[in-house]
Amino acid sequence: MxxxxxxxxxxxxxxxxxxxxxxxxxxxxxxxxxxxxxxxxxxxxxxxxxxxxxxxxxxxxxxxxxxxxxxxxxxxxxxxxxxxxxxxxxxxxxxxxxxxxxxxxxxxxxxxxxxxxxxxxxxxxxxxxxxxxxxxxxxxxxxxxxxxxxxxxxxxxxxxxxxxxxxxxxxxxxxxxxxxxxxxxxxxxxxxxxxxxxxxxxxxxxTLVSITKAAAGSDTKSVQVTFNRNVDTSKATLVLKNGSTVVPTKATWSTDAQAVTLTTDLALAAGDYTVTLGGLDASAIQTGTASFSVAAAPSDSGNTGNSGNSGNVSFVGSYTLADVLDSGLTDTATGTDGFIDKATAQDPTKSKLAKEVKIKVTSGGEEVAVPGIIQSIFSSDPSVVKVGLDSATHRGYILGNKAGTADISVMVQVGSGNAKQLHVTVTVKSDSVAAKKIKADNTTIEQSMNGAASTSFNAFNKMDLTITDNYDQTYEGAEVANYNFALGTAFTTNKIKGDAAKGDVGSVSVDPTGKVVVTGNVTSFELTAVTSSGQTATSFVTITP
Structure with a gap:
């Protein structure tokens, strides 16, 4: 042979x-x-x-x-x-x-x-x-x-x-x-x-797959990633991160499947980046991560941010949130009894349980008033912190999901200056939302019976309550009623008086929605709002026939 x-x-x-x-x-x-x-x-x-x-x-x-x-x-x-x-x-x-x-x-x-x-x-x-x-x-x-x-x-x-x-x-x-x-x-x-x-x-x-190189394009709005061999593009995923913050991208593969271009909506800010290959069986990947850096533009000036000649840009304060989703708190937002619905409670751009990410711009040491300047906002871990962007106002919002920390990244642009990426760490706690301070703007309320045997009014509206919770979020007016599933405000009545010449004193009742019903011979009483943590606010109510 x-x-x-x-x-x-x-x-x-x-x-x-x-x-x-x-x-x-x-x-x-x-x-x-x-x-x-x-x-x-x-x-x-x-x-x-x-x-x-x-x-x-x-x-x-x-x-x-x-x-x-x-x-x-x-x-x-x-x-x-x-x-x-x-x-x-x-x-x-x-x-x-x-x-x-x-x-x-x-x-x-x-x-x-x-x-x-x-x-x-x-x-x-x-x-x-x-x-x-x-x-x-x-x-x-x-x-x-x-x-x-x-x-x-x-x-x-x-x-x-x-x-x-x-x-x-x-x-x-x-x-x-x-x-x-x-x-x-x-x-x-x-x-x-x-x-x-x-x-x-x-x-x-x-023949394990390895990333051989990753580098930002000259416009810093794209990243080129190459591999040692062809990749199964139907399964492969690429994640671009700046630190721990994910930067959304769109992937375009080469015809031989040995290279991919990741494009971003905005130019990449100065900093260190990583690209990670996923989607494939772990046993098929040898080197799945590559790093590269984007150099600071001449106008950049430090981590707080700079947008050309438009001033320094930075976050205002720090951020701590409650785990309103994981704790089940938003499940009680039923949309009935004056409460908002669950969808609103869980939408970072609409919920009062969320917080706005506030940005400060300074120029020459003085703070400059600017409209919304946030172009995008991302969370390194959406299971801890959800984010939302109001595209009309360019304002960003964050909402706590479960206890933990997450890096929040925002891309901002002031005027015609360079886009800048800022980072802030947000902490989510398991401590329940509770009122820290309550105030009644209307301490004197007048209500007429209009000749009838009874009358009613809404305590939330008439007292014009303002509550600040333990996460420094403030609820005013109707917001107190809308979010009472979280705040737990109740009402009590005291010192109910009537006209002695008319016999027995009538009655006053208040239901969980804040509806106050006055029946019979009542001329005055004290209406007190009590929070779940024991703070109170009282209004004196007078009733005319």
Missing amino acids: KKLTMIATAAMAFSLFASATLSHPASAATKTSADFTDLSTADAALKAKIDAMLTQGIFEGVSDSSFGINQNMTRAQFAKVATLIYDVKVDPSVKVSSFSDVHAEDAANGWAIPYIEAAKKAGLIDGVTDTTFEPGASVTAGQLDTLLLKGLGKKVSTTGSPWYADAVKQATDLGIHPTGKTGDQLAIRADLVQSSYTAQQAFDKL
């Missing part, structure tokens, strides 16, 4: 990672093992492997109805399989072979020219002689083992006796060697399926 001549090095094979373009025949990609009559009795495991490789275009049948499972494997067939399982780039436009015995008009083997040439260029396989390839010649199990091992970067000794002894041993250890065959026996297509499938699995583990 003639020994198959092969030249392969791991370095050469591994330097040519790219998706192979299939050229023979197009219909094969749609077939499954069920389409071939000679596979009807094949075991399920073999069929599964055939289906996987049919889907990838690595195999096709020898005819529309026959897979040729028991036919001998040819050198042309193996050249194709070798290039595809080892991700060697194949140029389908190549129609002329470097071997004198391989011709495009050869119905049996002409289709294999692009694969033979690609395999030769990659150093995976050579001719039988310098000028001939013998594409229709059969391949032995030992020859199959040797080429597959070299494609995996293994060193194979051929000096022993027989020459294939080392190849068979290594291939057997890796599960690549055709079961039950000696190295000098011919390999059939079933052997090629089993061996190449296992070799491809091993190869995929060896």
